[in-house]
Amino acid sequence: MSTVKPVHRKLRVVSNKRLASDHYLLELEVDENISLLPGQFLQLRLEDSIQFLRRPFSIFDCENKIIKILYKLRGNVTSLMSKLKKSDLVDVIFPLGNHFPQPEKGKVVLVSGGTGFAPLHFLVKELLNNKNLTLEFLIGGKGREVEAFKNFLPSAVSVKIATENGSAGEKGLVTNLIADIEGWIYSAGPIAMLKAVYEKIKV
Template identity: 45%
Template sequence: MAKRIEDFTVTGNHRLTKDIFLLQIASSDKLPPLLPGQFIQVRVDDSPSTFLRRPFSIHDVDYEKNSIKILVQIAGKGTGKLSTLKEGERINIIYPLGNSFTQPDTGEKILLVGGGCGIAPLLFLAKDLRSRGFAPEILLGFRNSERLIEYDEYAAVGPVYVTTEDGSRGEKGFVTNHS
């Protein structure tokens, strides 16, 4: 699959927590086939200290709107700048990059596990699996209930189990220790 370098238009930038945003971008062209597990690299303009592109997992895709969603956690100047983008602004990305997840055999039980912003590629994967007849179960982990993101989107695809380190939502503990 050939990579593309293209300008996208910001169609939404929504704060999910104090430092995590859901950025939706749209192409004026038809999107190529994208695979769960692939990522994009975003150029951050007007920021001399951020000359390197920032990689982001593809969180979700809407082929009818030619749009891609990514989760952005503010970790420095580059991601801070991305969190301030307004609807209608343009950003340049390279995509699709990377490989997809290994595809399961028919009839296999599927459990998708992720924590924090590491859940980003799992929504696209869960939707893809569901469209192919699988019934994925989803296990999401967060520090606390205030950091819980995208629950309803995952719940629309399959059963969701939640862990929080402080026990404020779901089972107490780390996602890797879920019973």
């Protein structure tokens, strides 16, 4: 469990970049040092909007008091988010959720689908501090947006890509790339993908 009590803050937008097609990376500035861990998320509400319920977003990265969120256009809230400009304020509760458990040594395979790339990207940054681990990242998505995701990963991570339309990497589902079930496997993405990963690795 997180040892940091969640806080309620209004955070200022630093940038809101379109990465590819309908995917964006939102950067928010924090005025204090709050420890965020891979696997945790935040709840976000837009200022001056008709949004009644907060929306959960995995933390893509956090450094130098900047929290980064990867999101995809998929409704009214994310459509409004895409219009956020520098210095706009958003209402946030964070950190929420648990930290990923981690191995001491061996091979680690990370399998992501869509915006499930976000929490695993944050995890990779921490896993790279352990020189006894070998990392392989399998990235899946509908199209070429996965190439933008790949660019965030350092060369020390072995990367394979699968896209449903065949525009990048292997055509098909990312679960088709799972060949070695030895070691640790982390996965984040749509429920159907998570079920397929489970079927691949269950004994």
